Amino acid sequence: MRALPEHLKGRDFLRIGTWSRADLETVLDLADELKQLQRRREAHELLPGRSLGMIFEKPSTRTRISFEVGIAQLGGFALHLAAHDLQLGRGETIKDTATVLSRYLDAIMIRTFAQADVEELAEHADVPVLNGLTDSAHPCQALADLMTIRERLGTLEGIRLAYVGDGNNVCASLMVGAARFGMSFVAATPAGYEPDPEAVSTARQAAEEAGGTIELVHDPGEAAREAQVLYTDVWASMGQEEEREVRLRDLAGFGIDGDTVAVAAPGALVLHCLPAHYGEEITEDVLYGPQSAVWDQAENRLHAQKALMAL
Numbered sequence: 001m002r003a004l005p006e007h008l009k010g011r012d013f014l015r016i017g018t019w020s021r022a023d024l025e026t027v028l029d030l031a032d033e034l035k036q037l038q039r040r041r042e043a044h045e046l047l048p049g050r051s052l053g054m055i056f057e058k059p060s061t062r063t064r065i066s067f068e069v070g071i072a073q074l075g076g077f078a079l080h081l082a083a084h085d086l087q088l089g090r091g092e093t094i095k096d097t098a099t100v101l102s103r104y105l106d107a108i109m110i111r112t113f114a115q116a117d118v119e120e121l122a123e124h125a126d127v128p129v130l131n132g133l134t135d136s137a138h139p140c141q142a143l144a145d146l147m148t149i150r151e152r153l154g155t156l157e158g159i160r161l162a163y164v165g166d167g168n169n170v171c172a173s174l175m176v177g178a179a180r181f182g183m184s185f186v187a188a189t190p191a192g193y194e195p196d197p198e199a200v201s202t203a204r205q206a207a208e209e210a211g212g213t214i215e216l217v218h219d220p221g222e223a224a225r226e227a228q229v230l231y232t233d234v235w236a237s238m239g240q241e242e243e244r245e246v247r248l249r250d251l252a253g254f255g256i257d258g259d260t261v262a263v264a265a266p267g268a269l270v271l272h273c274l275p276a277h278y279g280e281e282i283t284e285d286v287l288y289g290p291q292s293a294v295w296d297q298a299e300n301r302l303h304a305q306k307a308l309m310a311l
Helices: 021-039 062-073 094-104 115-124 139-153 169-180 197-210 220-224 241-251 258-263 294-310
Strands: 051-056 077-082 107-111 129-133 160-164 184-188 213-217 229-232 269-272
Touching: 021 139, 021 169, 021 294, 051 062, 051 094, 062 077, 062 107, 062 129, 062 294, 094 115, 107 115, 115 129, 129 139, 129 294, 139 169, 139 229, 139 269, 139 294, 160 169, 160 220, 169 184, 169 197, 184 220, 197 213, 213 220, 220 258, 269 294
Parallel strands: 051 077, 051 107, 107 129, 160 184, 160 229, 184 213, 229 269
Antiparallel strands: none
């Protein structure tokens, strides 16, 4: 195992847009290496004895398991900290919690609702803080997405990626990450479901610097045409359950099915960050079909986050 670069040591990972293309490439390159080491069952305990605290205010499958298994494979250990089990649930301030946890832990991962809470935690913590998901950003998912596209297609630059559905946190982070690497990103959403304007502005600036493009359209067929990657996500995210019926009506037709795949480029990859709701944003035959890279994508959460923690 080669010596790791030191320039990312101590950094927070709160939004993908705060890291440069070179920083992100460093993570992706190490993630590829760690994936191969794990496949060969070769030890890579880069963080012996290190502790990761994982604060959860939202339920999780992939985030919890990938971080918990990942830190163990790196030689460290994780503590699952449900928000209602902490004094946070009884009114202790984020500042006080950050100060105390910094005395116990080597890093903190948090999965919560408000991005502002993650930013405040990072401001007061003396250890790195990693964003495991907020309502406005999902940077760890974007890392795994970029890793999957690159390993399947050999490059990121110039690839046309069509995202169809709700312009949510996943869409926002993926859009900015794609822009960093000079991809052509197009999001097709119904009116009123466009991605966050601040994320769009960040992405367009990054795309201009890297030679990519960012498009927002309202026609899923237009977005999917000749796309090399098709991507979608659930239509009603956590915290939006009361809006579910309205969202199902508004987003009807903005999913991935056989017809969507047919208008994309030959052999186009299909991605979904999971969990999936069949017959809504994607059909089961596509998710399990020959063009699906969803299961590699889910696995790559593990490798990308291991690289992030190690660096």
